[in-house]
Amino acid sequence: MAVLENKISVRNLCKTYEMKGNSHEVLRNMSFDVRENEFLVLLGPGQCGKTVLLNILAELEQPDGGEIVFAGGRPRMGEIGFVFQKYALFPWKTVMGNVEMSLKLRGVDKETRRAAAQEYIDMVGLSGFEKALPKQLSGGMKQRVGIARAYASEASIMLMDEPFGALDAQTRYQMEDEILRICEKKKRTVVFVTNNVEEAIYLGDRILLLSSRPSSVKEEYVVDLPRPRKHTDPAFLALRNRIVSNTDLNI
Numbered sequence: 001m002a003v004l005e006n007k008i009s010v011r012n013l014c015k016t017y018e019m020k021g022n023s024h025e026v027l028r029n030m031s032f033d034v035r036e037n038e039f040l041v042l043l044g045p046g047q048c049g050k051t052v053l054l055n056i057l058a059e060l061e062q063p064d065g066g067e068i069v070f071a072g073g074r075p076r077m078g079e080i081g082f083v084f085q086k087y088a089l090f091p092w093k094t095v096m097g098n099v100e101m102s103l104k105l106r107g108v109d110k111e112t113r114r115a116a117a118q119e120y121i122d123m124v125g126l127s128g129f130e131k132a133l134p135k136q137l138s139g140g141m142k143q144r145v146g147i148a149r150a151y152a153s154e155a156s157i158m159l160m161d162e163p164f165g166a167l168d169a170q171t172r173y174q175m176e177d178e179i180l181r182i183c184e185k186k187k188r189t190v191v192f193v194t195n196n197v198e199e200a201i202y203l204g205d206r207i208l209l210l211s212s213r214p215s216s217v218k219e220e221y222v223v224d225l226p227r228p229r230k231h232t233d234p235a236f237l238a239l240r241n242r243i244v245s246n247t248d249l250n251i
C-alpha cells in the first residue's frame with residue numbers, strides 16, 4: 001500500500017476560555033495527523049472539546065497555542081466542508097438552495113451549479129425534494145442536506161461534527177452506511193467526530209480516543225477490519241472492549 005501523505009498536521013493545540021474570571025481549559029497539547037483520503041474518527045466524551053477542535057480546524061475559532069499545517073498550504077475558502085452537529089441549514093432556502101450555496105458564493109454559473117448540486121442531492125437520496133424547505137424534512141433528511149451541501153463545495157477536507165447524533169438508531173445505521181458509500185464514491189479526507197464507540201469502529205480507518213477535558217489524544221487505534229463491518233464480528237467486539245476499557249467514560 002502506498003504511504004499516505006499527511007493532509008493535516010495538528011501540533012500542541014491549546015484552547016482555554018475565560019469566563020467570569022474563571023479559566024476553562026478545553027484543549028491541552030492536542031497533536032495528531034490526518035492522512036490524505038483517510039476516514040479519521042475522533043472519539044471523545046461529551047463536552048471534551050470536539051466541536052471547539054473542529055471549529056479551530058475550520059478556522060472558525062483561533063487556538064491559544066500550537067499550530068495546524070495543511071499539505072499544500074492553508075486551505076482557501078470553500079476548501080473545507082463542514083457538516084454541523086445541528087443541521088445549520090438556511091431555513092428560508094430550499095434543499096437545492098442550501099446545497100448549491102457554496103457554489104453560488106464561488107460565482108459558479110446557475111446551470112453548472114444546479115447540475116452539480118443535483119448530483120449530490122441524488123447521491124444522498126433526496127431526489128424529488130429539491131424544492132422542499134428544511135422545516136418539511138425529517139432530521140435524517142436535514143442531515144442528508146448538510147452532507148450534500150458539504151460535498152457540493154468540492155472541498156478536499158470534510159469535517160463532520162457528530163452528524164448522526166440527533167438521529168434515531170435505525171436512521172443512524174442507515175446514514176452510517178450512506179456516508180461510507182459516499183466516501184467510497186467521492187474520495188475525501190474526512191475528520192468525523194462522535195461520542196459513540198460502535199459508530200467509530202464501524203466507520204473509521206483510524207480512531208483517536210480523546211480524553212475528557214482538558215482534552216488531548218489518549219490513544220490511537222488502527223481499524224483494520226474488512227468492510228462492510230459487522231457489529232457482532234468477534235474482532236469488532238474485541239476492539240470495542242479494548243477502547244471501552246481504556247476509558248472511564250460511559251461511551
Ligand SMILES: Nc1ncnc2c1ncn2[C@@H]1O[C@H](COP(=O)(O)OP(=O)(O)OP(=O)(O)O)[C@@H](O)[C@H]1O
Pocket residue numbers: 017019024026044045046047048049050051052053085162195
Ligand atoms: N465560546 C465559548 N466560550 C466559553 N466556553 C466555551 C465556548 N465554546 C465552548 N466552550 C466550552 O468548551 C467545552 C467544550 O465544548 P464543545 O462544544 O467543544 O464540546 P463537545 O466535545 O463538542 O461536546 P458535545 O459532545 O456535547 O457536542 C465546553 O465545556 C463548553 O462549555
Ligand SMILES: [Mg+2]
Pocket residue numbers: 050051052085161162
Ligand atoms: Mg460538539
